[in-house]
Amino acid sequence: MENKNNNNILTKKDFAVGQQVKWCAGCGNYSILSAVTNTLPEIGVKKENVVFVSGIGCSSRFPYYVNTYGFHGIHGRAAPIASGIKLANPDLSVWIITGDGDSMAIGGNHFIHILRRNINVNILLINNKIYGLTKGQYSPTTPFGSITKTSPDGTVENPFKPGELAMGAEATFYARVVDTEPKKMTEVFIEAAKHNGTSLVEILENCVIFNNQVHSSITGKDVKDDNQIYLEHGKRMIFGKEHNKGLILNGLKLEAVTIGENGITEDDILIHDARDSDDTMHYLLTRMTLPEYPIATGIIRSFKSTGYGTLLQEKIEDAKEITKLHSVNDLLNSGNTWEIN
């Protein structure tokens, strides 16, 4: 699997494994895997410095399918395992692969805390709004009223939007992509890797067996331009097949408008500031749902920050500089001791 042509430049092949990938035919994970292996040569990290960590679920088999160091953990716990890896060796590029069951249900607590701490890892949250590995039960992101194996009469629970939880937990990087757009996925993954702090990328993914077409109103060829807005920092929030729709702020609410109607001009359309420290606008964008609004994709928030690991290392360096204890023997002999001769 090693790239024999050039030792310095990595390619996608460097990260491919010989092992047969065992996802269902047509599973959205294939395009995500491909986008990931396209990303890794672009982030300036040696191949031995990349680690993939996962929990449990279909998506969590991911570490077996990418030729890096990998840790397939237990259900919901990828975040703390990855935290330990990253803090133990800050040189590593650590990626968490998780799903809506893994991170929104059993691992919900770890999910909000890793974001709050802002540990410099990248989370790829693959959201297909269903439990796939256990064959079709509703998940915490399944829409209200959905009929599944454990909700034969429709669910009576409100779903989470992962991005809202992320904003609530003071996340510094949040992006949303769809599994049908591999180029955009790669673009976003590269930015996520560059960000110092926890980067959360929510990937809207299709489960071909248990929740087929769950995102088709967002990803469908004929509707995607009108039903999705791909946000880019510094650019106006414009979308639509004709590039004539946009978002404005009306009071405390966003409003989807058409340029040229009701006196709206392009200048009235909001400019996306992903780097704003205040996440209020990012939160509003995250919350947008069909049919009133398009679904926001792209990098919604990317606030430059100092990651937990950097702050921790600074504290360690400071402590080393001022200490008078240079060995454990010094410590054992410090404080209140006495000699008897």
Added chain:
Amino acid sequence: MGNKNNKVIELDDVVVKFAGDSGDGMQLTGTQFSDISAFVGNDLATFPDYPSEIRAPQGTIAGVSGFQVHIGHKEIHTSGDLADVLVAMNPAALKANMKWVKPGATIIIDIDNFDNKHYKKAGYVEDPLGDGSLEGYNIVKAPITVLSRATIRDLGLDTKTMDKTKNQFAAGILYWLLNRDLNLGEDFLKDKFKNKPILVKANIKVLRAGYNFAETIEALSTTYRVLPTKNRKGKFRNITGNLAIAWGFMAASERSGRPLFLGSYPITPATEILQELSKRKNFGVITFQAEDEIAGVCAAIGASYAGNIGVTSTSGPGLSLKSEAIGLAVMTELPLVVVDVQRGGPATGLPTKPEQSDLLQALYGRNGESPVIVLAASTPANCFYYAYLAVKLSLEHMTPVILLSDGYLASGSEIWQIPDTKNLPDINPPIVKENDKNYKPYRRDPDTLSRYWALPGTKGLRHRVGGLEKEDVTGVVSHDPLNHQKMVNIREQKVQRLVGEIPDQKVIGNDSGDLLVVGWGGTYGALLTAVTELQKEGKDVSFTQFNYIKPLPRNTEEIFRRFKRIVVCELNLGQFANYLRSLFPQFTYLQYNKIQGLPYMIYELKKRFSQILEEK
């Protein structure tokens, strides 16, 4: 102090209990008294007795805070059964502690707090000073509050600050009673309040006032002296079990060259380990205060995967929560040290009280066949050594180790001859060098059966581990039935092979005879003291205390065979006894179990062992 013309009696050992309100400074006075005793060469052990409430209402039983110190001319192995001297700053302190004092003990009370208001708070129906319940005790009624205030009235302190010196009045009385050098107590105060000269002055004045008061009253005409312990040379310090564990881990990190990573969640009585290591960033120690117990252990496992010494510290309820993750470390065959400072259970149980009821949880409390090494420390000081050893075994054998301590070892202290870390055994983790062509994730060392440690960031060793069963050698996910059986057997054998490395079990006393007392972990001091006292009385009783629980030392069966009767003593319903029954069913195991959230008392052990010896 040389010109005392009272009667001085020399004692082998004395137990003093300080008791008062949480805010009365009893921990400080106790520490001060034990420090100066240690300084003059006494052996000693201490045990603090905190209420689980932080500041329960003043004057109530729930708010009583205590500190017991046992000092000796002889060697001291426990903080003592019953007190020879009780200092009770209020009626609640007296009421809470009367069952823990010896008949005829000296009881020093602050008479200023013995009034109807305080009796009511303490739940006394009758005046304990008048109802005859204190008959036979030597009661010293000292007006501690009034005299302390009077002594320092001219220093311009407010009443609240003045009252904080009261404990020094009680200390002064004690210095007189036990013929202690006042200068040492004064030195302690000068150091304690070195940034507050006014408090140094006030406390020293009150300490002297207490001493002078004691000198003048009739009730204390007889005083005592505990001479230094014989044959004790070297450099010493006082140490608690929790501190010793933290330092043992640091010593192991220094020796192995692997950084120490503690993933932990605060839980009584293990929290001091997290707190202590948080202070040690200068040694490169990383402490990760996790969002819960599970995150604590998982972060430790992640750190281990990346080449650190992954440690998690907890108590029983936390160990329950960590079960699945410990199984993950078993499956991935990564180093992991789990410290369980046991407390009374189940559920929240008795958070501040010791118990040994997590033994079976440590051995078996996971899904699947999930063997781990189980060690148990047996004194506050040897917590250092077993923490060191836990890291050594975990790294060298690539397997989780559970180290059992308990609330008694954790907060109790004893005198420790400071070791030189150079004399500790080497630690050689099986780290793989880069581009090792022979590396396979589950290739094993043929002797230890441990797999090798390939650290992320190393060239040419990219591999994947995880909770799914893996094929031997290659580490590829495998559901093959025969492979599973093979791997289950290997994981068990890997732990069992340790037997060749651990020392033989030792017997204290004759190596055969009528009765073998068997214990494990933190009951060591009490069992040792009870057995040696019986041996001195001519009884045929021997003693063995286990530190290696899984695997057991290889001569265990041989030892058991040589005794007519075996009694297994533990602070649970018989978990170790049942474990022994499962391994060596040919022997009969008598049991002596106590499960009151309290350590064993020497007298109750002696009584039970004597009974057994008398039974034919």
